[in-house]
Amino acid sequence: MPSSKLRGPIEHDTRTNTARSPAPVPDCDPVLRLMWVKGNTYRAAVADALGLSKSVVSETVQSLIRAGLVAEVGLGESSGGRRPVILNFQYGARCVLGVDVGATHVAVALTDLRGRVMEWRELSHPVRTDPVGTRRLILRLCDDCLAEWRGGFERLIGIGIAVPSPVDPAHPDWLSEAVIPDWQGRSDLERLHRRYGVPVFIDNDANLGALAEKSWGGGVDADNFLFVKLGRGIGAGVVIGGEVYRGANGVAGEIGHVPIDPNGQRCTCGLRGCLGTVVGSAALALRVRALLGEYADSALADQALSALAIAQAAAKGDALGIRVVHETAEVLAAGLSGYVHLMNPEMIIIGGGLARAGEALLGPMREAVRRSALVRSVSPVTCIVSQLGRQAVAVGAATLGLLKWLSTVSRTHNPTMTKP
Amino acid sequence: MPSSKLRGPIEHDTRTNTARSPAPVPDCDPVLRLMWVKGNTYRAAVADALGLSKSVVSETVQSLIRAGLVAEVGLGESSGGRRPVILNFQYGARCVLGVDVGATHVAVALTDLRGRVMEWRELSHPVRTDPVGTRRLILRLCDDCLAEWRGGFERLIGIGIAVPSPVDPAHPDWLSEAVIPDWQGRSDLERLHRRYGVPVFIDNDANLGALAEKSWGGGVDADNFLFVKLGRGIGAGVVIGGEVYRGANGVAGEIGHVPIDPNGQRCTCGLRGCLGTVVGSAALALRVRALLGEYADSALADQALSALAIAQAAAKGDALGIRVVHETAEVLAAGLSGYVHLMNPEMIIIGGGLARAGEALLGPMREAVRRSALVRSVSPVTCIVSQLGRQAVAVGAATLGLLKWLSTVSRTHNPTMTKP
DNA sequence: AAGACTTTGTTCGGTTACAGAACAAAGTAC
DNA sequence: GTACTTTGTTCTGTAACCGAACAAAGTCTT
The missing domain is CATH 3.30.420.40 (ATPase, nucleotide binding domain)
Structure with a gap:
């Protein structure tokens, strides 16, 4: 039975842009898509879920089986009638x-x-x-x-x-x-x-x-989020409506030049105080060296200071690492505040080497984001770390x-x- | 003849998100949409433009005529054959x-x-x-x-x-x-x-x-822009992919609480230095009063200081009005810089009372936006004023x-x- | 001026994708 | 054992569309 949605006399333009797609949604045959997403089902369930007739599903499944993408793998439990033929998507x-x-x-x-x-x-x-x-x-x-x-x-x-x-x-x-x-x-x-x-x-x-996080990582259930890659350079991928958004000229996500401090250091772009001059791995290394005097026993004393190394030190409890990561989180949250208010995303996913810092980075960042979004009762921006890590x-x-x-x-x- | 796009062996995920829709695009019958957009055409042109067969167009037009939405209004010029029957969309x-x-x-x-x-x-x-x-x-x-x-x-x-x-x-x-x-x-x-x-x-x-600017104003040809309403309060409407974007919780566009100055005045939201505390009409009025001493002959000396009044003064060349509007433009551009870098929009449209300032506002704003986007050779963000004005x-x-x-x-x- | 070609628009089969009914297969419930 | 359910296949009908054939009304060439 189709779920007949009741609507009152007063209507709204569109529903919110949240979680319309429960998984990566390629633009393809709906039967293929559903079976690919679910992994295993049976024909009647597919027909029911998609509102298609059994005949169409039957034929489509035939074709998918011929192509080797789907296989019949036995019978399921009866729910009061004939037992369903379980279909398995052949991911391999x-x-x-x-x-x-x-x-x-x-x-x-x-x-x-x-x-x-x-x-x-x-x-x-x-x-x-x-x-x-x-x-x-x-x-x-x-x-x-x-x-x-x-x-x-x-x-x-x-x-x-x-x-x-x-x-x-x-x-x-x-x-x-x-x-x-x-x-x-x-x-x-x-x-x-x-x-x-x-x-x-x-x-x-x-x-x-x-795209990886949207498809298989922390963004599977989110349709609007930002993936921030904090490594040697910094960059961001913007997901809007479940798809990677590229902007008018294909250069959306240029988070490296978001302005932070008009009196900051000069950036390669000619401006002062771009986010990239503060949270890029080179800037982090400089900051670590500047603070080494205060933290004599830091594990970072004699290391190659990559973003990854600093993150790992912080994750292990190194005080200097934690301090630098903490500062980074503050700056990053400040730089993203405007974006959060204007675009109302569901989450921010941190990737790249610095993501290895885990809670040492996320804690202060969540706190800073929460502070900057007090009014909007409806702005619980989730901050998480890339689930796919270095392979993302x-x-x-x-x-x-x-x-x-x-x-x-x-x-x-x-x-x-x-x-x- | 269908324009067969040649594609090389190396491909890109998606083309840029620019200007896919040349006009407001309701989700409706394509023939209706085209005729509504073009206003007047003839059947063969519609079939050609949409890649539909003449039969379908013919029948659809019949039905639109019966509904009173389209009328035949005479014959057009021949282009070497039978003269076309001109169809006119009945907007009234x-x-x-x-x-x-x-x-x-x-x-x-x-x-x-x-x-x-x-x-x-x-x-x-x-x-x-x-x-x-x-x-x-x-x-x-x-x-x-x-x-x-x-x-x-x-x-x-x-x-x-x-x-x-x-x-x-x-x-x-x-x-x-x-x-x-x-x-x-x-x-x-x-x-x-x-x-x-x-x-x-x-x-x-x-x-x-x-939505109005996207449909009938300066945003008709743009699919990704920001409409900023500067009046008593300030707010923004975000257009992404040709549609108004509402965000994960329906509160996208909260430009009023974009942070500007961590040492600024306290906002109703509890934070300091929100954009709304600087460019809202109340803040503008305060600023005008504070500066009145320096501009004794200003037309703003004894007026109700609405955003509109200040804008009109600036548009007429009043030095105080121009100064305040100029300052506002600087602050606004700074607040939007993060958004511009992350979302790469095509344009920013200013509406609300303050938009009446026209070039007094746009000039400094364009300059500020241009400064903050030096690197990205591909970021010519157009700044314009609402074409629909108070009726927008x-x-x-x-x-x-x-x-x-x-x-x-x-x-x-x-x-x-x-x-x- | 007459025929040849062009363009516009309608009408009429043919194709495709889908829905729905009929049916077969295989189960449960009393 | 009979009645009912659920699953899945097959067949037929239907709606939307395309393309061909055709009629109408032009232009162009000789």
């Missing part, structure tokens, strides 16, 4: 590659159709200064992953690439020369396409981290390829469906 | 009421299907303290408008109401007691529904101002009712279509 039927090209490292994740990382390769590499070697390394890591996974080559459906640079939607294979000059604007990643014969998609790393960006890249593929799968005409 | 076939309930005034606009104001009533009234009288006044002004317009009562298709308070999507007829305590949370506006027998919709005033909110309210009605009109089953 295909795989996707996600490549995370950072400033100083390359990581590759091979995931199944559920975004689970089946193979993982990660190496430090001077990406900025060595385009040729980086490209070779990417191919090697991809080959490694595919070789390791049974049938990897044949089952591959797509590749996603995350780059530490804004991506121009009109020319996705160009890179911003401002960020990594030695690449001279050319990613030349289409050789991946030539090598593996599958579609290749490129996007910014923060956007893909946000690579998994997001893979998810990009995955979602694109799902949206091409159709019951009737059937592009990649019959590959293996 | 129906009307909508938009009610702007402010803190100290009530305004009612009766618009046609193009959002043009055919009748307009506006009165000052102590809305905050007199709920009963306000309700009576609203009914009177609505009656007036309908009586004045030929066939107003019969052609009415809906009513939109703008209230100076956040609107809870779950209970649109409740008002926030925090904003107007004397109304005790009850709008009781459903009597409008009972009286006129048409659907009534309620939303926040800034949201509806944004009421027109937005009417537009809300209009769009809701359009979305119910269907070629086949046909709810309100056959009313008159």
Whole structure:
């Protein structure tokens, strides 16, 4: 029976933009989507949930079974009549590659159709200064992953690439020369396409981290949130209405240049006191060194001061680490306050190396956000740490390829469906 | 011939979020939408533009003609063959009421299907303290408008109401007691529904101002912008992807509590230095009085210091007015900088009384916004003033009712279509 | 001026996606 | 054992759409 929603005479424009989608929602056949989300069900339940007739569901499921994406795996419990045939989504039927090209490292994740990382390769590499070697390394890591996974080559459906640079939607294979000059604007990643014969998609790393969290992490139930990547550089991915939002020119999420202190240090952009000059890993390292005198016994005394190292020190209770992380949380919360008031997001997810600080970062941040949102009784912005951790960006890249593929799968005409 | 877009092997997730919709886009029959947007065309052009077959367009147009929404008005020029039958959208076939309930005034606009104001009533009234009288006044002004317009009562298709308070999507007829305590949370506006027998919709005033600008004003070609209402209070309507965005809890656009100065004046919310404490009309009046000594010959010397009055003084070249408006622009731009970097909007539209200052406000604001967005070569945020002026909110309210009605009109089953 | 071609608009099958009924299969409840 | 339920398949009907055929009304060329 369809749940007939009663509506009073006075109506509102639209309902709130919260949680309309209970999971990652690719634009594809509704039956496929539901089965992909739920994992296992049976035909009658699908028909009921989607309001479709049993005939349509029956036929669609047939086609999905033929494609190897769904399998009948036995009978369920009776609820007073014939026992249902349990259908199981075959998440392992295909795989996707996600490549995370950072400033100083390359990581590759091979995931199944559920975004689970089946193979993982990660190496430090001077990406900025060595385009040729980086490209070779990417191919090697991809080959490694595919070789390791049974049938990897044949089952591959797509590749996603995350780059530490804004991506121009009109020319996705160009890179911003401002960020990594030695690449001279050319990613030349289409050789991946030539090598593996599958579609290749490129996007910014923060956007893909946000996509990963929306799809498989802490943002699964949220449709409006911010993913903040605090690492060597800082960036943000904006999720609006369940989708990654890119803004008018494709450069939304430029959190690094949100102004904090008009009297602050000069930023590479020419302004003073950008958020990036305060919470970037270089700034954090400086701050740690400046304070080392006060904290003689700090574990940070003689370390390479990456965001990760500082975060780990804080997580272990190091007083200096905690202090610096605490300061960072305050600044970050202040910088995001305007965004929170204007966009009323459900949550803020922190990723990147500094996220490893965990509660040492989240505690003060929650406190600061709560303080700045007193009036609005309705602003319980949840602050959490990335659930996917260091793999977030690579998994997001893979998810990009995955979602694109799902949206091409159709019951009737059937592009990649019959590959293996 | 369909324009076959060529795509290279490397692809991007989504194109930029810019200008996908060239006009207000209700969720309705595509033929109806196109004809409504274009005003006059002919059948072949519609079929061509929408990629539909001539048969479908022909039948749909038939039905629209029967409903009185479209009329054949003669023949167009031949382009080498049979002359086309020109079709004209009958914008006057129906009307909508938009009610702007402010803190100290009530305004009612009766618009046609193009959002043009055919009748307009506006009165000052102590809305905050007199709920009963306000309700009576609203009914009177609505009656007036309908009586004045030929066939107003019969052609009415809906009513939109703008209230100076956040609107809870779950209970649109409740008002926030925090904003107007004397109304005790009850709008009781459903009597409008009972009286006129048409659907009534309620939303926040800034949201509806944004909707008006998106539909008929400076935002027609923009899909991502901010409408900032600078009047007695300040508020903002956020447009994302061509639609008014309400956030996770329906309170997006709370620009009044964006933090500006941690050492500033205490706000009603308990915090210090909220934007509202600096650019609200009360704060502006204080600032003017404080500076009056330096500007003895100012036209603002003995006036009621509303935002409108200050704006008009500035527009006329009054030095004090210009100074205060200039300061306001600086503060506003600073407060919006974070939003601009994170959301990469196309434009910012200023409405409310202070918008009357025109270039005196926009000049410094453009300059400040430009300064804060140096890096992103791709951030040409356009700053303009509301094209609909004082009528923006009421027109937005009417537009809300209009769009809701359009979305119910269907070629086949046909709810309100056959009313008159 | 006559025929050839163009463009507009209507009408009439044919296709597709879906809903709904009929039915078969397999269970529960009394 | 009979009556009722639930699941799943198959078949038929229907609504929305496309494309072809055609009629109407032009322009253009020779």
